[in-house]
Amino acid sequence: MKGIIFSEFISLVEDKFGLETCQSMLDANEDPGIYTTVGTYDHRDLIKLINSLSKLTGISCADLQQVYGESVFNQLFKSMPELEGKYDSTFSFIKSVEASIHIEVKKLYPQAKPPRFNFISQSASELVMDYHSARCLSHVCFGLINGCANHFNQTVTIDMAPLSQDNSEVRFTITYV
Incomplete structure (x- = not known):
């Protein structure tokens, strides 16, 4: 999975839940949270982050994924100016x-x-x-x-x-x- 998906997820978590929650989510997964937009990463790592965020916030994984998908659409669209x-x-x-x-x-x-x-x-x-x-x-x-x-x-x-x-x-x- 491309890094833009991960980096946008990290940004969304920071914006919606704050740096402390974002860091707690990363720490729970021993994840440094450093993703390049063009790098390729294992999608299971994103799922782990979503699961951890769900536990931290009490929001279902399905709801978090939906909010994320809605949020990331514009960024993905902008990444393809054509x-x-x-x-x-x-x-x-x-x-x-x-x-x-x-x-x-x-x-x-x-x-x-x-x-x-x-x-x-x-x-x-x-x-x-x-x-x-x-x-x-x-x-x-x-x-x-x-x-x-x-x-x-x-x-x-x-x-x-x-x-x-x-x-x-x-x-x-x-x-x-």
Whole structure:
């Protein structure tokens, strides 16, 4: 997993919970908290940090992942200036992720294993897709979808239905409000 994911998570924790909580989270994992945005790190380390933050704050891991996903969307979007003005809606952007963004990520980082999306159906007001990822971070995806809708000034409801027990496969139904 790319370091930008880790560095943005650390920044979010500092901003939302303070330096003391952030340091306690890092200390609980014997993690120095030093990540370069272009480095590659084990996704399990992020999961450990989320679990520790959950214990420190009493906020569920799922809720923390969703807040993080929503927060990190704009930073990820800004890191790809070629996307600006290319998409006009939440649905058009989400549908492009698999076909263009993940392909570019794989070109830059051949070892990368981004999540896969399988689009089931789409109407003017609803998009149904399946998320597949060995990292089981479907709640981060939920937050990214919310962040995407916010970016395009659209309001959506998101239904998330697990297709596997470990949440490595989840069906998202996204509906414009």
